[in-house]
Structures are given as structure tokens and as C-alpha cells.
Amino acid sequence: MIRAGRLCRGLGLLRPRPLPDPAGGSAPPSRQLRTGHPQRRDLFSDLEKEVVKFRKKLRQSLPGSDWDPFGTTKGLPPERADVVIVGGGVMGWSVAYWLKALKPQKDALRVVVIEKDPTYSQASTVLSAGGIRQQFSLPENIQMSLYSAFFLRTINEHLGVVNEPPIDIQFNHSGYLFLASEDGAADLEENVRIQRNEGAEVSLLSPAQLKKKYPWINTDGVAVASYGLENEGWFDPWSLLNAFRRKAMSMGVSQCFGEVMSFTISSREIMTPEGELTFSRINYVRVQMPNSLEYQPVECSLVVNAAGPWSQKLAEMAGIGIGPPNTQEGIKLPVEPRKRYIFVWHCPDGPGLECPMLVDTTGAYFRREGIGGNYLGSLSPTEEEEPDIQDLEVDHNFFQEKVWPYLAHRVPVFESLKVKSAWAGYYDYNTFDQNAVLGPHPLVENMLFITGFSGHGLQQSPAAGKAVAELILDNKFSTIHLEKLSFNRFISGEQVLERNIV
Amino acid sequence: SCELQQCRALARRPYGSAASPDPSKGGILQYLCNRFYDVEYLVGWSETLRYRNLRRKNAYCGYIKGIYGDNAAAAYFVLSHRGRVRFQGQETWLCVDRRGNFSYDFVELQDVPVVAIDLAGSVLNYNGLDNLVKLTALKSLDLSRCPHVDDWTLTRLQVFKDSLEELSLAGCPQVTERGLACLHLLENLRRLDLSHLPSVPTPGLIRILVEEMLPRCEVVGLAPAAGAQTSRDGREEPGVPSGDRRAGEIPA
Ligand SMILES: Cc1cc2nc3c(=O)[nH]c(=O)nc-3n(C[C@H](O)[C@H](O)[C@H](O)COP(=O)(O)OP(=O)(O)OC[C@H]3O[C@@H](n4cnc5c(N)ncnc54)[C@H](O)[C@@H]3O)c2cc1C
Numbered sequence: 001m002i003r004a005g006r007l008c009r010g011l012g013l014l015r016p017r018p019l020p021d022p023a024g025g026s027a028p029p030s031r032q033l034r035t036g037h038p039q040r041r042d043l044f045s046d047l048e049k050e051v052v053k054f055r056k057k058l059r060q061s062l063p064g065s066d067w068d069p070f071g072t073t074k075g076l077p078p079e080r081a082d083v084v085i086v087g088g089g090v091m092g093w094s095v096a097y098w099l100k101a102l103k104p105q106k107d108a109l110r111v112v113v114i115e116k117d118p119t120y121s122q123a124s125t126v127l128s129a130g131g132i133r134q135q136f137s138l139p140e141n142i143q144m145s146l147y148s149a150f151f152l153r154t155i156n157e158h159l160g161v162v163n164e165p166p167i168d169i170q171f172n173h174s175g176y177l178f179l180a181s182e183d184g185a186a187d188l189e190e191n192v193r194i195q196r197n198e199g200a201e202v203s204l205l206s207p208a209q210l211k212k213k214y215p216w217i218n219t220d221g222v223a224v225a226s227y228g229l230e231n232e233g234w235f236d237p238w239s240l241l242n243a244f245r246r247k248a249m250s251m252g253v254s255q256c257f258g259e260v261m262s263f264t265i266s267s268r269e270i271m272t273p274e275g276e277l278t279f280s281r282i283n284y285v286r287v288q289m290p291n292s293l294e295y296q297p298v299e300c301s302l303v304v305n306a307a308g309p310w311s312q313k314l315a316e317m318a319g320i321g322i323g324p325p326n327t328q329e330g331i332k333l334p335v336e337p338r339k340r341y342i343f344v345w346h347c348p349d350g351p352g353l354e355c356p357m358l359v360d361t362t363g364a365y366f367r368r369e370g371i372g373g374n375y376l377g378s379l380s381p382t383e384e385e386e387p388d389i390q391d392l393e394v395d396h397n398f399f400q401e402k403v404w405p406y407l408a409h410r411v412p413v414f415e416s417l418k419v420k421s422a423w424a425g426y427y428d429y430n431t432f433d434q435n436a437v438l439g440p441h442p443l444v445e446n447m448l449f450i451t452g453f454s455g456h457g458l459q460q461s462p463a464a465g466k467a468v469a470e471l472i473l474d475n476k477f478s479t480i481h482l483e484k485l486s487f488n489r490f491i492s493g494e495q496v497l498e499r500n501i502v
Numbered sequence: 503s504c505e506l507q508q509c510r511a512l513a514r515r516p517y518g519s520a521a522s523p524d525p526s527k528g529g530i531l532q533y534l535c536n537r538f539y540d541v542e543y544l545v546g547w548s549e550t551l552r553y554r555n556l557r558r559k560n561a562y563c564g565y566i567k568g569i570y571g572d573n574a575a576a577a578y579f580v581l582s583h584r585g586r587v588r589f590q591g592q593e594t595w596l597c598v599d600r601r602g603n604f605s606y607d608f609v610e611l612q613d614v615p616v617v618a619i620d621l622a623g624s625v626l627n628y629n630g631l632d633n634l635v636k637l638t639a640l641k642s643l644d645l646s647r648c649p650h651v652d653d654w655t656l657t658r659l660q661v662f663k664d665s666l667e668e669l670s671l672a673g674c675p676q677v678t679e680r681g682l683a684c685l686h687l688l689e690n691l692r693r694l695d696l697s698h699l700p701s702v703p704t705p706g707l708i709r710i711l712v713e714e715m716l717p718r719c720e721v722v723g724l725a726p727a728a729g730a731q732t733s734r735d736g737r738e739e740p741g742v743p744s745g746d747r748r749a750g751e752i753p754a
Binding site for chain 1: 546549550553628653654656657658660679680681682683684686687704707708711712714715
């Protein structure tokens with residue numbers, strides 16, 4: 001019910017716009033391949049070098065002034081684009097927006113966003129809980145979330161479109177309340193120290209303070225709690241997605257509905273001190289249009305992998321992770337779809353307007369949904385009980401057996417509640433260290449990742465999209481330094497762990 | 503790129519369209535329109551200027567703060583927005599005269615904490631609160647009829663949680679129940695004026711919820727009764743002062 005409403009509202013905002021016609025091109029993109037650089041395990045300098053190369057190649061393959069945004073062929077992708085963004089979720093559109101916002105000259109870049117599902121029936125963006133918090137353990141995540149909060153606060157200055165109504169993302173201002181048991185108390189306090197260091201407003205509460213503030217909480221087993229005082233809450237994901245899309249399209253990004261099925265790649269083996277490595281480059285993205293067996297090739301200089309839960313599959317199309325085991329070519333993008341449920345229930349006597357986004361010591365969470373006594377929440381299953389990911393069916397027993405007991409223990413009024421609805425979505429879950437993957441692949445030189453957010457991608461999208469656009473345009477990060485999140489960590493084996501995963 | 507430089511050079515000319523070096527391009531406006539995605543991009547500049555102007559008006563008075571401290575800087579900010587300010591132990595408010603001039607007497611009170619601020623009808627927004635957040639003794643704050651006070655602005659009021667006893671948001675057009683929810687942090691609040699909030703959809707229910715959330719606080723306004731709040735044509739009447747009380751007078 002909720003989702004159908006959102007869908008209508010979402011699609012209502014979309015205005016059809018002409019798609020650019022790529023007919024006629026100037027200098028063909030360079031086919032130059034990288035030659036003989038030893039692959040070193042130095043994360044930073046490698047990343048930097050890779051990106052310098054991207055930029056050079058991008059420059060060489062920039063189109064002349066043949067970019068005609070009018071005469072169009074409806075629905076078909078352009079024959080040539082500078083940046084092809086695969087995945088029209090919030091990440092894809094954020095990158096598209098930032099590429100244009102940071103380079104507003106008309107012919108600077110041709111950007112196309114390719115999305116396989118115009119209804120977004122499985123995209124995580126629209127199936128998420130819409131929460132934003134600052135309470136992470138990794139400084140990079142806290143910085144991104146602070147930037148995103150700033151962006152959402154001033155969203156109309158960024159994404160407002162002339163002659164269109166102002167954007168309202170329905171932001172609910174309520175902090176996250178993390179509860180920690182005695183075992184988790186030290187970690188929680190350490191996290192809060194890091195968060196405050198980065199400028200987040202977070203307060204610590206003793207069980208007695210907790211009880212006084214929220215009389216409906218049972219504080220058994222709680223040693224300490226932390227509450228985000230500012231910049232936390234939840235908002236409507238559809239509104240944010242549409243705002244990004246509407247603005248990006250008004251700035252000349254084209255949208256194409258079709259599925260990327262394969263890439264045309266050229267590759268070359270190069271001897272390095274670590275042995276022979278295969279470097280490759282995507283020359284064409286092959287897109288299958290709906291109701292058609294034909295593939296439409298799109299010649300491109302750069303591919304952004306924003307396919308969310310499906311980003312590993314897309315990476316495999318470029319040969320990433322399908323090489324022999326124990327080689328660099330065999331290292332997968334460790335991002336998998338993980339099915340997560342969200343349940344909505346009614347409880348007339350439940351927590352009131354002050355209800356936080358409560359994250360229990362057990363990992364179960366809930367928040368208020370509107371003001372009519374409805375709540376939504378869930379729990380991430382353990383590694384052993386990960387559900388099958390074939391479809392998005394909801395296992396209602398999971399609520400009865402796993403989620404509800406925890407909730408009813410923590411909030412005794414929830415002993416009587418009525419489940420009203422439920423849905424499931426896929427986390428773009430990074431199995432290696434539960435953190436985002438941003439930036440280029442070391443071997444497939446022109447694929448950039450923006451994925452792996454493991455359940456908090458929606459809130460990070462404004463900052464992450466900007467970071468990736470900076471990388472594409474300036475070959476370095478300038479707003480937030482996210483070198484740590486590059487693919488190279490999977491090669492070196494150094495985890496960049498995020499302790500606060502919900 | 504060199505084209506970009508050319509474009510910038512053109513833009514610097516004072517009468518670009520008349521003196522365009524390349525008349526075939528049809529003047530600088532035409533040139534810019536060709537260069538940028540949309541005319542909308544240019545029109546968008548007027549919006550940008552509006553935002554910039556608002557930001558300037560809400561800028562942090564760092565200079566005054568540096569010399570006279572937080573209280574004086576806050577007083578200066580409030581008075582320059584034609585508001586009123588009261589220091590601890592003072593009976594009278596410092597105000598501006600009809601022309602908007604004010605005396606700098608507050609400089610002598612720089613070590614006395616500010617206890618009450620009335621910024622009703624001003625252009626204060628989220629950023630403007632930079633000037634007030636250090637006032638740890640602030641007991642009363644009147645933000646009624648402020649067009650730029652939105653839910654995000656309310657989230658910043660949590661800094662006054664140990665002192666604030668009285669708050670008026672009456673007639674703020676942007677405030678919604680999604681922002682009111684964060685006022686639960688203001689535990690010392692005794693009086694909250696929420697009359698005439700056009701963006702709160704179900705005032706009756708919200709009033710009950712706010713009262714439950716702040717059990718020790720008297721909530722004014724948000725009455726579900728139609729007659730009390732709406733004028734004959736059904737629109738809410740903006741900015742009717744609640745009773746003959748003025749903000750800043752803490753009930754005994
Ligand atoms: C239940 C749940 C709750 C969540 N709660 C929160 C939360 O509270 N806060 C938060 O910040 N985040 C939350 N998230 C996470 C957040 O939703 C995701 O991290 C984020 O939406 C990822 O965005 P995306 O654009 O990368 O992915 P998606 O939105 O999934 O977009 C990827 C798109 O790529 C398309 N695609 C894939 N392969 C191809 C192809 N080959 N060709 C063309 N198109 C393709 C897909 O159709 C899809 O639309 C939650 C997620 C779930 C599932």
C-alpha cells in the first residue's frame with residue numbers, strides 16, 4: 001500500500017524529456033592500453049595513477065561540438081557517451097547529477113544513465129527504510145553522512161529546478177538511539193568519541209537517563225545508550241531519487257531504459273614483478289532494450305558501476321573476479337544481494353512523537369511511521385540464516401520468531417501489536433568489510449565502482465556521488481577523502497571495517 | 503578548456519552583447535544560452551542570488567563576538583534583525599527605534615547573559631542560529647512568523663535544552679510535525695506556542711502528541727476547533743499574537 005502510493009507520486013514527477021541524439025561523432029575514443037606498469041600494492045599511489053590515466057583518456061575521447069540535445073530517437077541509448085552509468089538507483093543518479101553540477105558547460109560531458117527496470121520494483125533505493133544517521137565507527141562514513149545531511153538540508157539549492165515546485169523529502173527529525181549491552185559498551189563509547197571528533201552531535205545516556213527520557217523502554221541488559229541530537233532521522237527515498245533524476249535530466253543527462261548484458265572489452269597481458277597481469281578496457285556497453293532481442297552498443301570512455309546489489313554481476317561482465325583463483329583477475333567484487341525484510345505494525349499505545357530510530361542491543365530496530373500509531377522495523381538475519389535471494393518474498397515467521405520477541409522485550413507495549421504489511425529488499429552487502437567500494441578497478445581501467453554500502457547507501461548517496469564525480473573530473477577527491485574505500489583493499493586484504501551495521 | 507576561458511573573458515566585458523567580438527554568435531546571452539544546458543541555468547542564478555542574500559543576512563557576527571563575546575554578538579544580531587533582546591536582571595528589553603537604529607548599550611552588558619530573545623517576523627534561518635547557540639542561559643525565544651524557520655532550524659534548538667523555558671513558533675509557515683518531534687529534547691520547556699501553523703495537517707492530534715511528549719509544558723495553539731483558528735475564508739490568520747502576553751515574559 002505504502003509502496004504503491006510512493007510509486008504513483010514518484011512517477012508523477014517525471015517529465016518526459018527529449019533524449020540526445022548522438023549521430024555523428026568526431027575523434028573516436030582512444031584504444032590505447034596501459035603498458036608495463038608494475039602493479040604495486042600501494043593503495044594510494046596506485047589509485048592516483050589510475051585516475052590520472054582515466055582523465056587523460058577521457059580528455060582524448062571527448063566529443064567535439066556534435067552534441068545535439070534535440071533531434072532524438074525515443075528510448076534508444078546514444079551511440080556514444082563519455083560516461084555510461086549502469087544502474088538508475090540513487091547512486092547512479094547522484095553521480096550523474098554531480099558530473100553535471102561540477103562541470104556545467106554544455107558540451108563538457110555526455111552522460112547516460114542506463115536502468116533495466118523503469119518501475120524500480122527491486123531497486124534497494126525505493127525499498128529502504130530511509131534512515132540517516134551520523135553514528136558510524138569509520139570517520140569516512142561519518143564525514144559522508146555529515147555532508148549528506150548538509151545536502152539534504154539545502155536540497156533545494158542543489159536540486160531545485162526552475163518553475164517546478166520545491167522539493168520536500170519529508171524529513172522526520174528524530175535521532176537514532178543505539179543501545180549497548182555491557183559487552184558492547186566500550187565499543188559504543190569509542191564510536192561516540194570518533195563521531196564527536198568528526199563534529200557529530202551525539203549524547204551518551206545511562207540506563208537511568210534512558211528510562212527517564214523514554215519511560216516505555218525496558219532497560220534490562222542495557223549498559224549505555226547513544227542518541228544523535230542533530231542531522232538524524234528518516235526521509236522519503238522516492239523523493240530523493242526523483243529529485244536527483246529530475247535535476248540531472250534538466251542538466252542534460254540522458255536516461256535509457258534497458259539492461260546492460262555485456263561489454264566489449266579489449267585487453268592486454270603485461271608482465272609485472274608480480275607476474276603476468278591482464279589489463280583491460282571497456283570499449284562498448286551492450287544494452288538490451290525492453291521487448292527486443294537486439295543489443296544496442298554504446299561506445300564509452302568510462303563505465304560507472306552503480307548497479308547496487310547486482311554490481312558483482314556487472315563486474316563479472318567486465319571480467320572482474322572470473323580469473324583463476326589466487327590471481328588478481330580472480331578477485332571478486334565482494335558485494336552480494338542480501339535479502340532484508342521490513343515489517344510495518346500498528347500499536348495504538350506505542351511510543352509517541354519522541355520515538356527515536358531505536359537500535360536494540362540485539363540489532364533489532366524500529367521507528368515510528370507517521371503519526372497514526374504505526375511503526376516499522378526489522379532485524380538483519382545472522383550469517384547462518386541468510387534467506388534465499390531468488391525473490392523478494394517475505395518470511396512472516398521471521399517477524400514472529402526473531403524480531404518480535406526482541407522488540408517486545410525492549411518495549412513492553414509491543415507485546416500486543418498487529419502486523420499490517422511487510423516488504424523485502426536487497427542490501428548491496430559487502431561481505432569483505434561492510435563498507436562502500438568507491439573508485440576505479442586496478443585492472444579494468446575504465447570501470448568505477450560506487451556500491452557496497454551494506455544498508456546505508458541511501459543516506460550516503462549525495463556525498464558518495466560527489467566523490468566519484470570529483471574522481472572522474474579532477475582525478476582526485478576534494479570534498480571528502482575516500483581513498484581508503486578503493487577496490488585495492490580486496491587485493492591487499494586490508495579490511496576497512498564498519499562496526500555499526502544495522 | 504580554452505573555450506571556457508573564452509566564455510569567461512566574454513562574461514567579464516561590461517557590455518558584452520553590444521561589444522561581442524563575434525557578432526555571428528548573436529550576443530553574449532545567445533552565446534551563453536548555447537553554452538549552457540538550459541536558459542533555466544541562467545534563470546537559476548536569480549534563485550542562487552536569493553539564497554546567497556539570505557545566507558548573508560544570517561551570517562555569523564564573528565567580528566563582534568571576537569571583541570565583545572557571545573552575548574553581545576547575539577544582541578547585535580538580534581537588534582540588526584529588528585528584534586528585541588533582554589539581559590539577565592534587566593526589566594526592559596533592548597529594541598530598535600522605528601528607523602531600525604539601536605544603541606550599543608549592550609556592549610556594557612557583555613558579561614551578563616542574554617535570557618530572552620524576540621526575533622518574531624525576522625528572516626532568521628538555520629544558519630542564523632550560529633549567533634545564538636552559545637547562549638547557555640537563554641530562557642525565552644520568540645521565533646513567531648519567521649518565514650525561513652523550518653524543521654531543520656528546530657533541530658538546532660536542542661543546544662538550549664538546559665535553559666529554554668518558553669518558545670514560540672506561532673505562524674511559522676514551514677514548521678511541520680516532523681520537526682516538532684525533535685522538541686522533546688527541550689526538557690525544561692514550560693510554554694510552547696504553536697498557534698497558526700499552516701503546514702501541520704492534523705493540529706488536534708499533533709497537539710495531543712506534543713503534550714504527551716512534553717508533559718511539563720503548556721502547549722498553546724494547534725486547537726482542532728475551527729472557529730478559534732481560521733478566519734472566515736477558511737485560511738489561517740497569520741501572526742495574531744497569542745493573548746496580550748509578549749514573548750519573554752515568563753509566567754510566574
Ligand atoms: C530493507 C532495506 C533497508 C534499508 N534501509 C536503509 C536506510 O535506512 N538508510 C540508508 O541509507 N540505506 C538503507 N538501505 C540501503 C540503500 O537502500 C542502498 O544502499 C541504496 O539504495 C543503494 O543504491 P543503489 O543506487 O546503489 O542501488 P539500487 O537502488 O538497487 O539501484 C541499482 C539499480 O541498478 C539497476 N541495474 C542492475 N543491474 C543492471 C544492469 N545490468 N543493467 C541496467 N540496470 C541495472 C537495478 O535495476 C537498480 O535499479 C536499505 C536497504 C534495504 C534493502
